[in-house]
């Protein structure tokens with residue numbers, strides 16, 4: 001079983017996928033497309049230098065290079081596409097990939113608006129395409145253990161945090177390009193909570209920009225966010241996140257902390273599970289992305305969507321929670337997630 005893959009977007013995250021895929025014999029990387037051809041050539045050169053002496057784990061990257069994805073889709077006989085584009089570039093690319101009836105992995109967030117994500121979802125469902133969204137935390141073995149510990153338990157409260165600095169990519173600090181920290185990066189914690197606790201019902205958020213815009217007037221995303229969430233199961237949660245933690249974050253703060261009936265689960269730097277029988281702690285596995293990509297390729301080869309942990313539909317639901325948070329912070333009103341979905345992406349309800 002091997003799957004012929006093409007990449008659209010070959011920046012930071014695409015290169016992380018590529019280094020994992022080069023260790024998977026079932027991954028046949030046949031084409032790479034980026035508007036910066038030079039960047040792709042440099043990346044290929046670097047991968048191939050690193051591969052020397054590492055066979056078979058570090059096999060060579062031998063792929064056709066394109067700067068126009070339409071040409072790549074026309075010329076190459078692809079079986080799957082990895083879409084690794086900045087958040088503001090989604091739309092036409094997915095339409096072309098769907099038109100070509102190709103399964104795809106798309107990096108989070110799936111889009112910046114629910115109306116666009118809903119339109120893409122309609123196309124995916126119509127063609128019954130296998131899709132996955134880059135929420136690789138779902139694929140860690142720690143996640144299986146956390147879910148097992150919570151199975152059948154009443155969850156009461158959640159505290160989650162994600163504080164750090166602004167990522168280095170040029171587009172991150174612009175609201176119209178990244179969608180802001182909640183939509184862009186903190187989406188991982190929201191997605192984990194959906195996977196561990198279930199759907200979010202209503203959010204109520206407050207946010208501000210007080211530090212990061214001081215030296216950069218173009219910095220127009222919130223650098224500080226606080227979001228209260230109610231879950232469909234009845235649990236309540238608080239999620240704090242921001243990009244203004246320039247001098248570090250207190251140990252143990254970042255992560256999701258879930259309090260249930262006789263169980264407490266934390267996924268932060270480690271997995272920690274406390275029950276009346278005692279406390280266990282173990283490190284998180286580091287190969288989540290390779291597991292995710294390998295499951296996607298198997299799902300494509302066997303046409304088995306049950307192997308996917310985060311499909312496009314689920315990615316749209318996570319986007320809806322984060323957009324609800326953005327909307328609530330701007331309007332000062334609570335926002336019901338299902339109302340946003342019903343209005344703009346009803347197929348994801």
Ligand SMILES: NC(=O)c1ccc[n+]([C@@H]2O[C@H](COP(=O)([O-])OP(=O)(O)OC[C@H]3O[C@@H](n4cnc5c(N)ncnc54)[C@H](O)[C@@H]3O)[C@@H](O)[C@H]2O)c1
Nearest residue numbers: 009010011012013014034035084085086087107108109134
């Ligand atoms: N899953 C994760 O943990 C994770 C981690 C980092 C980034 N990401 C996500 O991956 C996405 C990309 O982030 P990144 O850090 O790789 O960004 P990046 O800016 O490093 O790379 C994006 C690439 O897309 C290319 N591009 C833009 N428009 C294009 C087009 N029309 N056709 C072809 N190529 C085009 C750019 O030239 C650039 O090389 C973001 O949505 C981000 O949230 C996910």
